[in-house]
Amino acid sequence: MLNKVWFCLLFIGIVYGFARASYESMFLPEAKQPSAVAEESDAAKADEVLPEIGFGAMGKRLNAAMLDAADLAVKTCIFLIGIMALWLGILNIAKDAGLVDAFARLLQPLMRLLFPEIPTGHPAQGAVLMNLSANMLGLDNAATPMGLKAMRELQELNPAKDTATNSMAMFLAINTSSVTLIPFTIIGLRAAAGSKNPAEPVLSMLLATLVSTIIAILITRWMAGWRRFRVAADSLAADGDIPPSPVEEEAPR
Protein backbone atom coordinates (compact mmCIF):
# COMPACT_ATOMS: atom_id res chain seq x y z
CA MET A 1 0.00 0.00 0.00
CA LEU A 2 2.67 2.45 1.07
CA ASN A 3 4.86 1.21 -1.78
CA LYS A 4 2.17 2.07 -4.30
CA VAL A 5 1.56 5.52 -2.87
CA TRP A 6 5.26 6.20 -2.84
CA PHE A 7 5.64 5.14 -6.45
CA CYS A 8 2.57 7.08 -7.58
CA LEU A 9 3.68 10.33 -5.96
CA LEU A 10 7.11 10.06 -7.51
CA PHE A 11 5.81 8.97 -10.91
CA ILE A 12 3.10 11.62 -11.08
CA GLY A 13 5.52 14.26 -9.87
CA ILE A 14 8.12 13.64 -12.55
CA VAL A 15 5.69 12.93 -15.38
CA TYR A 16 3.56 15.95 -14.56
CA GLY A 17 6.69 18.06 -14.36
CA PHE A 18 7.72 16.82 -17.80
CA ALA A 19 4.28 17.39 -19.27
CA ARG A 20 4.04 20.81 -17.79
CA ALA A 21 7.47 21.75 -19.04
CA SER A 22 6.52 20.62 -22.55
CA TYR A 23 3.34 22.66 -22.36
CA GLU A 24 5.24 25.67 -21.16
CA SER A 25 7.90 25.49 -23.82
CA MET A 26 5.38 24.86 -26.60
CA PHE A 27 2.62 27.32 -25.80
CA LEU A 28 4.17 29.99 -23.69
CA PRO A 29 6.71 32.47 -24.94
CA GLU A 30 10.12 32.29 -23.32
CA ALA A 31 10.78 33.64 -19.89
CA LYS A 32 10.67 37.31 -20.95
CA GLN A 33 7.13 38.10 -19.94
CA PRO A 34 5.90 37.08 -16.53
CA SER A 35 4.36 33.84 -17.66
CA ALA A 36 0.65 33.21 -17.72
CA VAL A 37 1.26 30.22 -15.50
CA ALA A 38 2.97 32.26 -12.84
CA GLU A 39 0.14 34.73 -12.90
CA GLU A 40 -2.65 32.26 -12.70
CA SER A 41 -1.47 30.57 -9.52
CA ASP A 42 -1.62 32.88 -6.63
CA ALA A 43 0.64 35.86 -7.07
CA ALA A 44 3.38 36.17 -4.47
CA LYS A 45 3.89 32.48 -3.87
CA ALA A 46 4.08 31.65 -7.55
CA ASP A 47 6.98 34.03 -7.91
CA GLU A 48 8.97 32.08 -5.40
CA VAL A 49 7.97 28.61 -6.46
CA LEU A 50 7.78 29.04 -10.21
CA PRO A 51 10.24 31.72 -11.21
CA GLU A 52 11.09 30.39 -14.65
CA ILE A 53 9.40 28.25 -17.21
CA GLY A 54 10.55 25.68 -19.71
CA PHE A 55 12.37 22.38 -19.68
CA GLY A 56 15.62 23.55 -18.17
CA ALA A 57 13.96 25.29 -15.27
CA MET A 58 11.67 22.36 -14.50
CA GLY A 59 14.56 19.92 -14.48
CA LYS A 60 16.48 22.22 -12.21
CA ARG A 61 13.53 22.46 -9.84
CA LEU A 62 13.10 18.70 -9.65
CA ASN A 63 16.79 18.20 -8.96
CA ALA A 64 16.78 20.88 -6.31
CA ALA A 65 13.73 19.28 -4.70
CA MET A 66 15.44 15.89 -4.43
CA LEU A 67 18.64 17.24 -2.95
CA ASP A 68 16.77 19.60 -0.67
CA ALA A 69 14.73 16.70 0.69
CA ALA A 70 17.82 14.75 1.71
CA ASP A 71 19.43 17.81 3.22
CA LEU A 72 16.36 18.93 5.13
CA ALA A 73 15.69 15.48 6.56
CA VAL A 74 19.16 15.12 8.00
CA LYS A 75 19.32 18.67 9.33
CA THR A 76 15.97 18.27 11.05
CA CYS A 77 16.93 14.99 12.66
CA ILE A 78 20.35 16.17 13.81
CA PHE A 79 18.60 19.04 15.51
CA LEU A 80 16.09 16.60 16.95
CA ILE A 81 18.73 14.45 18.66
CA GLY A 82 19.21 16.82 21.57
CA ILE A 83 15.51 17.49 21.99
CA MET A 84 14.60 13.81 21.90
CA ALA A 85 17.35 12.97 24.38
CA LEU A 86 16.07 15.66 26.73
CA TRP A 87 12.44 14.62 26.57
CA LEU A 88 13.00 10.87 26.65
CA GLY A 89 15.20 11.45 29.69
CA ILE A 90 12.39 13.26 31.46
CA LEU A 91 9.89 10.59 30.40
CA ASN A 92 12.16 7.88 31.72
CA ILE A 93 12.08 9.54 35.11
CA ALA A 94 8.29 9.59 34.89
CA LYS A 95 8.26 5.91 34.01
CA ASP A 96 10.63 4.96 36.83
CA ALA A 97 8.59 7.00 39.28
CA GLY A 98 5.51 4.96 38.43
CA LEU A 99 3.58 7.83 36.90
CA VAL A 100 1.97 5.45 34.42
CA ASP A 101 0.35 3.55 37.29
CA ALA A 102 -0.76 6.81 38.88
CA PHE A 103 -2.41 7.87 35.64
CA ALA A 104 -4.03 4.48 35.32
CA ARG A 105 -5.55 4.89 38.78
CA LEU A 106 -6.75 8.35 37.81
CA LEU A 107 -8.49 7.00 34.71
CA GLN A 108 -10.01 4.00 36.49
CA PRO A 109 -13.47 5.57 37.08
CA LEU A 110 -13.84 6.12 33.33
CA MET A 111 -13.51 2.41 32.59
CA ARG A 112 -17.06 1.41 33.47
CA LEU A 113 -18.37 4.22 31.36
CA LEU A 114 -16.27 3.51 28.27
CA PHE A 115 -16.01 -0.28 28.45
CA PRO A 116 -19.17 -1.59 30.10
CA GLU A 117 -18.47 -5.04 28.61
CA ILE A 118 -15.24 -5.60 30.55
CA PRO A 119 -16.00 -7.09 33.98
CA THR A 120 -14.41 -5.21 36.89
CA GLY A 121 -11.14 -6.75 37.93
CA HIS A 122 -10.55 -8.52 34.62
CA PRO A 123 -6.91 -8.23 33.45
CA ALA A 124 -8.12 -6.53 30.27
CA GLN A 125 -9.02 -3.52 32.38
CA GLY A 126 -5.49 -3.13 33.69
CA ALA A 127 -3.90 -3.54 30.26
CA VAL A 128 -6.24 -1.02 28.63
CA LEU A 129 -5.61 1.48 31.42
CA MET A 130 -1.84 1.09 31.22
CA ASN A 131 -1.86 1.58 27.46
CA LEU A 132 -4.03 4.69 27.60
CA SER A 133 -1.94 6.18 30.41
CA ALA A 134 1.33 5.52 28.60
CA ASN A 135 -0.14 7.13 25.49
CA MET A 136 -1.21 10.20 27.44
CA LEU A 137 2.31 10.63 28.76
CA GLY A 138 3.73 10.16 25.28
CA LEU A 139 5.56 6.92 26.10
CA ASP A 140 5.05 5.43 22.64
CA ASN A 141 7.57 2.63 23.09
CA ALA A 142 5.92 1.43 26.26
CA ALA A 143 2.38 1.94 24.99
CA THR A 144 2.45 -0.45 22.04
CA PRO A 145 3.31 -3.68 23.94
CA MET A 146 0.69 -2.80 26.56
CA GLY A 147 -1.82 -2.14 23.79
CA LEU A 148 -1.14 -5.53 22.21
CA LYS A 149 -1.54 -7.18 25.61
CA ALA A 150 -4.84 -5.35 26.03
CA MET A 151 -6.00 -6.69 22.66
CA ARG A 152 -5.13 -10.26 23.71
CA GLU A 153 -7.08 -9.83 26.96
CA LEU A 154 -10.05 -8.36 25.10
CA GLN A 155 -9.89 -11.30 22.71
CA GLU A 156 -10.32 -13.62 25.71
CA LEU A 157 -13.68 -11.97 26.33
CA ASN A 158 -14.65 -12.21 22.67
CA PRO A 159 -17.20 -14.90 21.75
CA ALA A 160 -16.58 -14.64 17.97
CA LYS A 161 -12.83 -14.73 17.55
CA ASP A 162 -12.66 -13.19 14.08
CA THR A 163 -15.03 -10.32 14.84
CA ALA A 164 -14.28 -7.13 16.72
CA THR A 165 -16.16 -6.43 19.94
CA ASN A 166 -17.50 -3.06 21.02
CA SER A 167 -14.74 -2.80 23.59
CA MET A 168 -12.06 -3.34 20.96
CA ALA A 169 -13.56 -0.73 18.68
CA MET A 170 -13.76 1.74 21.56
CA PHE A 171 -10.21 0.98 22.64
CA LEU A 172 -8.84 1.62 19.15
CA ALA A 173 -10.96 4.71 18.61
CA ILE A 174 -9.48 6.25 21.76
CA ASN A 175 -6.04 5.12 20.69
CA THR A 176 -6.26 6.61 17.22
CA SER A 177 -7.50 9.97 18.41
CA SER A 178 -4.56 10.13 20.82
CA VAL A 179 -4.75 12.28 23.88
CA THR A 180 -1.12 13.21 24.48
CA LEU A 181 -0.46 15.77 27.18
CA ILE A 182 2.67 17.13 25.55
CA PRO A 183 3.53 15.99 22.00
CA PHE A 184 7.18 16.81 22.37
CA THR A 185 8.42 15.46 19.03
CA ILE A 186 6.19 17.94 17.22
CA ILE A 187 7.45 20.78 19.39
CA GLY A 188 10.96 19.62 18.55
CA LEU A 189 10.16 19.72 14.83
CA ARG A 190 8.90 23.27 15.26
CA ALA A 191 12.11 24.23 16.99
CA ALA A 192 14.12 22.54 14.24
CA ALA A 193 12.27 24.67 11.68
CA GLY A 194 13.41 27.80 13.50
CA SER A 195 10.20 28.66 15.34
CA LYS A 196 10.41 31.67 17.62
CA ASN A 197 7.91 30.13 19.98
CA PRO A 198 7.90 26.33 19.65
CA ALA A 199 5.63 25.69 22.65
CA GLU A 200 2.98 28.18 21.56
CA PRO A 201 0.31 25.75 20.30
CA VAL A 202 0.66 23.25 23.17
CA LEU A 203 -2.61 24.22 24.79
CA SER A 204 -4.44 24.41 21.47
CA MET A 205 -3.23 20.91 20.66
CA LEU A 206 -4.42 19.60 24.00
CA LEU A 207 -7.81 21.21 23.53
CA ALA A 208 -8.16 19.89 19.99
CA THR A 209 -7.18 16.37 20.96
CA LEU A 210 -9.49 16.33 23.99
CA VAL A 211 -12.49 17.40 21.95
CA SER A 212 -11.67 15.03 19.11
CA THR A 213 -11.27 12.11 21.51
CA ILE A 214 -14.62 12.80 23.15
CA ILE A 215 -16.22 12.95 19.74
CA ALA A 216 -14.48 9.74 18.70
CA ILE A 217 -15.95 8.04 21.76
CA LEU A 218 -19.45 9.30 20.99
CA ILE A 219 -19.20 8.31 17.33
CA THR A 220 -17.99 4.82 18.20
CA ARG A 221 -20.81 4.35 20.71
CA TRP A 222 -23.32 5.53 18.21
CA MET A 223 -22.09 3.42 15.32
CA ALA A 224 -21.91 0.27 17.44
CA GLY A 225 -25.69 0.30 17.41
CA TRP A 226 -26.08 0.49 13.64
CA ARG A 227 -27.78 -2.55 12.21
CA ARG A 228 -25.19 -3.10 9.48
CA PHE A 229 -22.43 -3.25 12.10
CA ARG A 230 -24.18 -5.77 14.33
CA VAL A 231 -22.61 -9.16 14.89
CA ALA A 232 -24.54 -12.20 13.65
CA ALA A 233 -27.30 -13.03 16.12
CA ASP A 234 -26.04 -16.47 17.17
CA SER A 235 -22.65 -15.20 18.34
CA LEU A 236 -24.04 -12.42 20.49
CA ALA A 237 -26.82 -14.36 22.16
CA ALA A 238 -24.34 -16.07 24.46
CA ASP A 239 -22.64 -13.21 26.24
CA GLY A 240 -24.52 -9.96 26.08
CA ASP A 241 -21.51 -8.21 24.62
CA ILE A 242 -23.86 -6.47 22.26
CA PRO A 243 -27.29 -5.54 23.59
CA PRO A 244 -29.76 -7.92 21.96
CA SER A 245 -32.42 -5.30 21.27
CA PRO A 246 -33.37 -5.55 17.58
CA VAL A 247 -33.58 -1.85 16.78
CA GLU A 248 -30.84 0.73 17.11
CA GLU A 249 -31.89 2.41 20.31
CA GLU A 250 -28.43 2.88 21.67
CA ALA A 251 -28.27 6.63 21.36
CA PRO A 252 -25.05 8.45 22.18
CA ARG A 253 -25.00 9.23 25.85
Place this chain on the structure above:
Amino acid sequence: MIAFLDTLSQWMIPMTVLLIVVWAAVKGVPMYESFVTGAKEGFGVAVMIIPYLVAMLFVIKVFLASGIFADMKYGIGVAMEWAGLGTHTDSLDLMPLAFTRPLTGSGARAMLVELFQTHGPDGFLGNTATILMGSSETTFYILAIYYGSVQIKKIRHTLAACLLADLVGIVIALFIGYLVFGGR
Protein backbone atom coordinates in the same frame (compact mmCIF):
# COMPACT_ATOMS: atom_id res chain seq x y z
CA MET B 1 -7.97 35.89 27.08
CA ILE B 2 -5.63 34.82 24.30
CA ALA B 3 -2.70 36.28 26.26
CA PHE B 4 -3.69 34.23 29.30
CA LEU B 5 -4.00 31.07 27.23
CA ASP B 6 -0.61 31.74 25.72
CA THR B 7 0.91 32.07 29.16
CA LEU B 8 -0.78 28.85 30.20
CA SER B 9 0.59 27.19 27.08
CA GLN B 10 4.11 28.31 27.93
CA TRP B 11 3.84 26.92 31.44
CA MET B 12 2.55 23.50 30.47
CA ILE B 13 5.94 21.97 29.80
CA PRO B 14 7.74 23.41 32.85
CA MET B 15 4.84 22.36 35.05
CA THR B 16 4.79 18.84 33.64
CA VAL B 17 8.52 18.55 34.22
CA LEU B 18 8.06 19.82 37.78
CA LEU B 19 5.29 17.31 38.42
CA ILE B 20 7.43 14.46 37.13
CA VAL B 21 10.51 15.47 39.08
CA VAL B 22 8.66 16.07 42.36
CA TRP B 23 6.81 12.77 41.98
CA ALA B 24 10.10 11.00 41.36
CA ALA B 25 11.64 12.70 44.40
CA VAL B 26 8.76 11.52 46.57
CA LYS B 27 9.20 8.00 45.25
CA GLY B 28 12.94 8.16 45.78
CA VAL B 29 13.89 7.45 42.18
CA PRO B 30 17.58 8.02 41.28
CA MET B 31 16.71 10.75 38.83
CA TYR B 32 20.01 11.53 37.23
CA GLU B 33 20.73 7.93 36.24
CA SER B 34 17.16 7.49 35.10
CA PHE B 35 17.37 10.61 32.94
CA VAL B 36 20.60 9.53 31.30
CA THR B 37 19.25 6.05 30.57
CA GLY B 38 16.25 7.55 28.82
CA ALA B 39 18.27 10.20 27.03
CA LYS B 40 20.46 7.53 25.43
CA GLU B 41 17.36 6.29 23.62
CA GLY B 42 16.83 9.78 22.23
CA PHE B 43 19.84 9.51 19.99
CA GLY B 44 18.62 6.26 18.49
CA VAL B 45 15.10 7.58 17.99
CA ALA B 46 16.22 10.74 16.22
CA VAL B 47 18.70 8.93 13.97
CA MET B 48 16.24 6.14 13.17
CA ILE B 49 13.83 8.72 11.80
CA ILE B 50 16.28 9.87 9.12
CA PRO B 51 15.81 7.15 6.45
CA TYR B 52 12.02 7.35 6.67
CA LEU B 53 12.08 11.12 6.56
CA VAL B 54 14.41 11.16 3.54
CA ALA B 55 12.20 8.67 1.68
CA MET B 56 9.04 10.62 2.38
CA LEU B 57 10.42 14.12 1.90
CA PHE B 58 11.94 13.00 -1.39
CA VAL B 59 8.65 12.03 -3.00
CA ILE B 60 6.72 14.89 -1.43
CA LYS B 61 9.21 17.48 -2.60
CA VAL B 62 9.31 16.11 -6.13
CA PHE B 63 5.53 15.98 -6.23
CA LEU B 64 5.24 19.59 -5.09
CA ALA B 65 8.07 20.82 -7.32
CA SER B 66 6.31 19.53 -10.43
CA GLY B 67 3.72 22.25 -9.88
CA ILE B 68 0.78 19.83 -9.83
CA PHE B 69 -0.36 20.87 -6.39
CA ALA B 70 -0.09 24.58 -7.19
CA ASP B 71 -2.22 23.99 -10.30
CA MET B 72 -4.77 21.97 -8.35
CA LYS B 73 -4.96 24.66 -5.73
CA TYR B 74 -5.51 27.25 -8.42
CA GLY B 75 -8.29 25.14 -9.90
CA ILE B 76 -10.00 24.73 -6.55
CA GLY B 77 -9.61 28.45 -5.91
CA VAL B 78 -11.37 29.25 -9.18
CA ALA B 79 -14.13 26.79 -8.34
CA MET B 80 -14.54 28.28 -4.87
CA GLU B 81 -14.74 31.79 -6.21
CA TRP B 82 -17.23 30.69 -8.82
CA ALA B 83 -19.33 29.09 -6.08
CA GLY B 84 -19.21 32.37 -4.19
CA LEU B 85 -17.07 31.10 -1.33
CA GLY B 86 -14.30 33.62 -1.83
CA THR B 87 -10.74 32.40 -2.12
CA HIS B 88 -9.61 30.97 1.18
CA THR B 89 -7.15 28.81 -0.65
CA ASP B 90 -4.42 29.30 1.94
CA SER B 91 -5.84 26.61 4.20
CA LEU B 92 -5.77 24.21 1.22
CA ASP B 93 -2.05 23.90 1.93
CA LEU B 94 -3.05 21.75 4.90
CA MET B 95 -4.86 19.26 2.69
CA PRO B 96 -1.87 16.99 1.95
CA LEU B 97 -1.09 16.77 5.66
CA ALA B 98 -4.68 15.97 6.52
CA PHE B 99 -4.70 13.17 3.93
CA THR B 100 -1.41 11.60 4.98
CA ARG B 101 -2.01 11.81 8.72
CA PRO B 102 -4.16 8.67 9.07
CA LEU B 103 -2.10 6.74 6.50
CA THR B 104 1.53 7.00 7.51
CA GLY B 105 3.31 8.48 10.49
CA SER B 106 6.59 9.15 8.69
CA GLY B 107 4.77 10.63 5.71
CA ALA B 108 2.83 13.03 7.88
CA ARG B 109 6.00 14.00 9.69
CA ALA B 110 7.66 14.74 6.36
CA MET B 111 4.64 16.79 5.30
CA LEU B 112 4.90 18.80 8.49
CA VAL B 113 8.62 19.42 8.01
CA GLU B 114 7.99 20.48 4.42
CA LEU B 115 5.18 22.79 5.45
CA PHE B 116 7.33 24.39 8.13
CA GLN B 117 10.08 24.97 5.59
CA THR B 118 7.79 26.50 2.98
CA HIS B 119 5.42 28.53 5.14
CA GLY B 120 7.31 28.90 8.41
CA PRO B 121 6.26 27.32 11.71
CA ASP B 122 4.88 30.45 13.37
CA GLY B 123 2.21 31.56 10.94
CA PHE B 124 -1.41 30.43 10.70
CA LEU B 125 -0.51 27.45 8.52
CA GLY B 126 2.41 26.34 10.67
CA ASN B 127 0.43 26.50 13.89
CA THR B 128 -2.69 24.89 12.50
CA ALA B 129 -0.59 22.10 10.98
CA THR B 130 0.94 21.56 14.40
CA ILE B 131 -2.50 21.25 15.98
CA LEU B 132 -3.63 18.88 13.25
CA MET B 133 -0.54 16.74 13.70
CA GLY B 134 -0.78 16.69 17.48
CA SER B 135 -4.44 15.86 17.73
CA SER B 136 -4.60 12.71 15.63
CA GLU B 137 -2.81 9.46 15.03
CA THR B 138 -1.88 7.00 12.29
CA THR B 139 -5.30 5.35 12.24
CA PHE B 140 -4.69 2.71 9.57
CA TYR B 141 -1.40 1.62 11.06
CA ILE B 142 -2.81 1.22 14.57
CA LEU B 143 -5.83 -0.70 13.33
CA ALA B 144 -3.64 -3.00 11.23
CA ILE B 145 -1.19 -3.72 14.06
CA TYR B 146 -3.73 -4.16 16.84
CA TYR B 147 -6.34 -6.18 14.97
CA GLY B 148 -3.64 -8.12 13.15
CA SER B 149 -2.10 -9.19 16.45
CA VAL B 150 -5.26 -11.07 17.45
CA GLN B 151 -6.35 -12.15 13.94
CA ILE B 152 -9.55 -10.20 13.84
CA LYS B 153 -10.90 -9.87 10.32
CA LYS B 154 -14.36 -8.40 10.72
CA ILE B 155 -13.70 -5.04 12.27
CA ARG B 156 -17.32 -3.88 12.07
CA HIS B 157 -17.65 -0.15 12.72
CA THR B 158 -14.07 0.47 13.85
CA LEU B 159 -12.64 1.92 10.64
CA ALA B 160 -15.72 3.97 9.80
CA ALA B 161 -15.89 5.40 13.31
CA CYS B 162 -12.17 6.16 13.46
CA LEU B 163 -12.11 7.87 10.08
CA LEU B 164 -15.22 9.89 10.85
CA ALA B 165 -13.60 10.90 14.12
CA ASP B 166 -10.43 11.86 12.23
CA LEU B 167 -12.48 14.02 9.90
CA VAL B 168 -14.15 15.76 12.83
CA GLY B 169 -10.70 16.15 14.39
CA ILE B 170 -9.46 17.95 11.27
CA VAL B 171 -12.39 20.32 11.37
CA ILE B 172 -11.75 21.01 15.06
CA ALA B 173 -8.06 21.63 14.43
CA LEU B 174 -8.92 24.06 11.62
CA PHE B 175 -11.47 25.79 13.81
CA ILE B 176 -9.08 26.23 16.73
CA GLY B 177 -6.35 27.27 14.32
CA TYR B 178 -8.53 30.00 12.84
CA LEU B 179 -9.67 31.07 16.28
CA VAL B 180 -6.27 31.36 17.90
CA PHE B 181 -3.88 31.93 15.02
CA GLY B 182 -6.23 33.27 12.35
CA GLY B 183 -4.73 36.73 12.08
CA ARG B 184 -1.24 35.69 11.07
